[in-house]
Amino acid sequence: MSNAIYENGDSGVEVDPTLASGLRGAHGWSMVTALIADGERRVRRVVDWTGGEGLKPDVGGYLGPLGLVTDIGEATDDRGPKGEPGEGEPGLQGKSAYQIAVDNGFVGTELEWLNFYVNEIAEAATNEAIDARDVAVAKADQTAADVLTVEEAKNIVLASGGIPFETTALGIAATTEGQLFEAKGVSGGIVYKALYKNVAGVATAQNLEVPSKAAFDAAFDLVHEWVAFGGALGFVLKDKDGKIYAAWRQDDALLRTRLGLVSESIDLAYDEETGLTTASIPGLVAETAEQIINGKKALLVFKDPNDQVFAACMEDGSLYVPRLAADRIIGASTGTADSSSYYFAVEDIAGVPQIIRYNRTLGTRTQITSEGGNTAPRVTQDGLYVVYASTRTNPASEFFQPVGGGDEIPVIAGSTIIAIGNSLSTTGGQGYISGLIPLRPGVTVHSEAVSGQRSDDIGYRLGALPFTGSIAGDSIPPSGGVTVTGLAATIWRYWGTDNGSLRVEIAGVPGTLSKTVSVYTFTRDDAGSAVPVINPVIIVPKSGIAYGSTDPSSKMPLTELFSGTVIVWATYNDHREGTYSQAATLANIAAIVNCVRPLVKKVLVACDHIGFGRLTDATAQANGAGAGIGLATSEIESKRQIQDSRALTAAILAAYPGESVDLQTELIADGYTQDITVLGTVFPIAKLSLFGDGTHPTTALGRAVVAGYINDQLTSRGI
Known part of the structure; x- marks a missing residue:
């Protein structure tokens, strides 16, 4: 092939680049x-x-x-010679420029x-x-x-005459040190030619290659006729799995991406009166039943013989076209309606569309939705969840659930704000919640916090971390309650009451797990057959906690909690314990965030402040605090807690950019800290006027300031 760049070109004029300009002189x-x-x-x-x-x-x-x-x-x-007198009467004396x-x-x-x-x-x-x-x-x-x-x-050009060398060895032989040359790729390979430089007699690639015909043949579909964007396509680029990622229209030669439809036979007809092009595709039919796609009403839905939707005319006049290839829906997240183990389809159940899951290995069929009409399933990018549109809400919205089955959860976060954590997130005089409520008029602000708890305690009661126990007699009785022992996770840690409860599920049986002093009991909801278990058995939390009550019926289900905006502040006590590594705490926070955040969930992770409670009592009193405010057992322990806290904050900010708030930095910027020396190092410590006991925002100012920082971050994210 001749070189199209240089073929039939006019001769140029040689210019000595050293004559182009001289050295720049001084001003x-x-x-x-x-x-x-x-x-x-x-x-x-x-x-x-x-x-x-x-x-x-x-x-x-x-x-x-x-x-x-x-x-x-x-x-x-400067004035020049005096001029000759002019003719005519003298005029009025005008003002000088100076005047x-x-x-x-x-x-x-x-x-x-x-x-x-x-x-x-x-x-x-x-x-x-x-x-x-x-x-x-x-x-x-x-x-x-x-x-x-x-x-x-x-x-x-001079080195090769405008034609690439057959081999790099020939290019090296024809060039000198520092010269560039082109050489052909392997015959039949995907590279036609590549650019090299002669470096000490070695052909050094310059990362510039021209694809070969074989490469284009592999990239373009040369068999099917493709339609997308309202017209026939001249060329379509696909990946190795046959999925379209770019296409050129025949009529205007513009490159478009993301949408495409393939069929063995497509007939196009242009209507001069309407200016529309219609497509006739054998085997495809129109569905006139009302359906909801992507949260909007579809007036006309097109499906193939396998009931797969490939296009829909929406009520607002728009055309919705998922990315399509052959007869398989490609979801917006991964380009597939499949996971590695399951395939999802829409089927008519008693006149209502529902989502059906097919097990690839076992061949089993399971209906996974039942409430309202459900359409347009797609699998998330990580392959963990299936998402679908549902008419159970008005207007219609999207829900999701694990691909293998589980609770249905709304995709879009609700307006409720859920605070998860320890005493810093409670509604009483120790937490910031009472300061946040007036900043969010008309919004429910709910606390799921337990004083004194650490990051793993919080993760256990949310179901973010594995929570196990042993059922007495290795069996759940047909009715009533059964004693639970050997709880591997102390979700009750630091509870200031003898009683507590939450909704749980054990071995598929829903019920209540309650605590009375030191006795733990599981009571099933409905009578039924005895269910044998293998201890220790996994206990799956299903609701928030009922603090001080054995009746959790008034507590929010976790699915409802997880549909709100969640504020996670769960790290403060990890430093005080001194037995948690940064990696362990980060892993617990990640588990909590992943548990409470659906697909587009709004989550905010709060990073700790450093108050007088991190000091020894002697240092705290020396800087104006009352007795008992400083909680560190030694100066060494005090410095460790402060440094560990800041290191963890830096790690959280890096892990959750845009989804975290650094309370300590905000306090420093607004002058709410004072410098205190610990073992020769000066640290900014939050003032007692905000954190009266050295740890909690016990004053009205403290609650307002902390809540303000959190609210500002929520507002900046459109929450």
């Missing part, structure tokens, strides 16, 4: 002059120099007709005004000349660079 000096009297004459004397580089010239000369002169008698008279300047606010003598006026003009002219010179130099420099580029391009 010159501009004179500053003063107008002085010499009898009847007015001449200009140099009183200063400005704007230059290097040694400044001497002052004191005068402006003469050919330059500077030292004799005032040889200086040029006009005075009328407009100038203060000074006429000689001072003349000096000001002339020097302003001179400086402006000098600056204009300097700018013009800089532009000219820049153009000259660019010309030199262009010439070098031309020389490099000519280098390739």
